[in-house]
Amino acid sequence: MRARTVVMTVEERRRPLLSRNVVTGGLGFCAGAAIAYVFDPVRGRTRRALGRDKAAHATHELKDGLGVLSRDLANRSRGTAAAARYRVAGRSADDRILHERVRAELGRHVCHPHAVEVHVQNRVVTLTGDVLAAEDERTRRAVRRIPGVRRVETRWAVHRDAAGVPQLQGTARPREPVPELLQERWSPTARLVAGTAAAAMWALSGGLPRPVAWAARGAGAVLATRVATNLPLRRLTGINAGRRAIDITAAISIDAPPEAIWALVSDYSVFSRFMPDVHEVRRSADGRMSHWLISGPAGAPIRFDAAETKREEGKEIAWKSAEGQLIAHTGALRLAEQDDGRTRVQVQLAYNPVAGAAGHAVARLLGANPARKLRQDLLRLKSYVESERQPVGPRGA
CATH class of the missing domain: 1.10.287 (Helix Hairpins)
Known part of the structure; x- marks a missing residue:
């Protein structure tokens, strides 16, 4: 029994040593790989320069973030102090000031504040007009909590719905504060x-x-x-995010007039000429719908249908994916002529990948970065348009 105890003790001593050796070996391998990557004789200089640029950018972002945080904390501190003074010193306000406070509070709790009349006398608030039943009690409580209000009298007409009441017609909703x-x-x-x-x-x-x-x-x-x-959790996970989980915006300036670029971007069928990830685009007879075949992550083919939602000839085109697509998205492309005769092309995309923003982050780690692909496609569009516009001389010239 004693010998077995000694053997178990030796094994227990070996386990931490083995774990430390594994960790040390792993750290040494990672350090060696990092050194080989950074000091590569061919691309090492470029990688080190890129690392310095990213470090400088991160430093500027950190300084800007700390500045924004300090200003926000200072402003909120002053706002909290002002709110405390309002709760204490606001009780001595006159009727005119109380009238404005009540009008402002109505907009947070009543869908149609114009249908309510406010009268204040000796700090007694009288409410007349028309209001919906769902808003009656909560509005009275809110007005009663206003500093300086001594009593609230409601003489308004309470309606179960807006049918037959002209003052309550129209769609509106109260501006309730969001936590x-x-x-x-x-x-x-x-x-x-x-x-x-x-x-x-x-x-x-x-x-x-x-x-x-x-x-x-x-x-x-x-x-x-x-x-x-x-980002909210629905955009992080992609659950209930609709077509918007990731927002991407890119723009480029092209040395060509807007009409020359519009002839290309308004006809999806030519996208495969300068977008290698676009394999095929088929348009419907009326031109409003289109069927796409593109390369997704790891080269996997993705098919989806899209519908135009807006078209302003020569200026803007917008679209969205059809309902039930695997990757729901919406986008817009805008052209704007610049003072120097060039054209600014801006593309805005909002899409909901599988697993939302988390899936987008994983795709970026695997090399499928939609933002980088969009910038590359715009560069290809620029090269394609500007090369097409260059005059071609005779052979041998």
């Missing part, structure tokens, strides 16, 4: 607070039971991803 964390784009301060919370989840999960710890770490990872990308 910060439910907005599509988070402010720098909100990202700082959420990032701190994500780090705290990871730090505090160590002392929790294993299932709870894994749940806390998963929630922290999701929150950290949301903070880093500043």
Whole structure:
């Protein structure tokens, strides 16, 4: 029994040593590969220059981000102080100021604020006019909470629906405030607070039971991803994102008049001439629908149907994919003549790949970067148009 214990102790001592050797060997291999990549005799100089440029760009981005964060924190601090003063000192406001406060609050809770009349006397607010039943109680509560209001009297007519009430006709919705964390784009301060919370989840999960710890770490990872990308979860995952999960914009200036470029970009069937990823485009008889065959990630063929949504001859063309397509997207191409006679071509794309923004990030790691492909296609369009416009001399000239 004692001998077996000694053997197990030796094995237990070997395991950490073996793990350290594996980690050290892996780190050495990665370091060697990085050195060979950076100091390659053929492309090493270009790679080092590119690395310096990216480091400088990252430094500028960091400085700009810290500046935006500091200004946002300062502005929010002043806003919080002003709100506190408003709650305390605002109770001494006169009737004229209370009237304006009530009118402003109505726009957040009533679909048709023009149908409501406000009267204020001795800090007593009287509301008359017409209002929907769904807005009655919440509007009274909101007006009652306004600093300085002593009492609220509602003498308006409450309607279950807008039928037969001229003042309530038309489509409208109240401008209800959206909580910060439910907005599509988070402010720098909100990202700082959420990032701190994500780090705290990871730090505090160590002392929790294993299932709870894994749940806390998963929630922290999701929150950290949301903070880093500043994209809502529906766009990160592609679930319920419609045609918009990734936005891509690219533009280029071409030495040609708009009509010469429009003749190409308005006819999809010629795209395969200067876009190697486009294999075939077939247009319908009326020209509004088109069937595409393109190369996707890893060269896999992708077919989809698209419909034109806008066409302004010589200036703009817009389209969107048909319903039920694997990769839903929408896009627009605009031409604008510049003062120097050149034409600016701008393309805006919004698409929802498989797994949303996460799938887009994986595709970029695998070399399928739609933004880079779009820029390359615009460069090919530029070369194609400008080479076609160059005069060709006689042979031997």
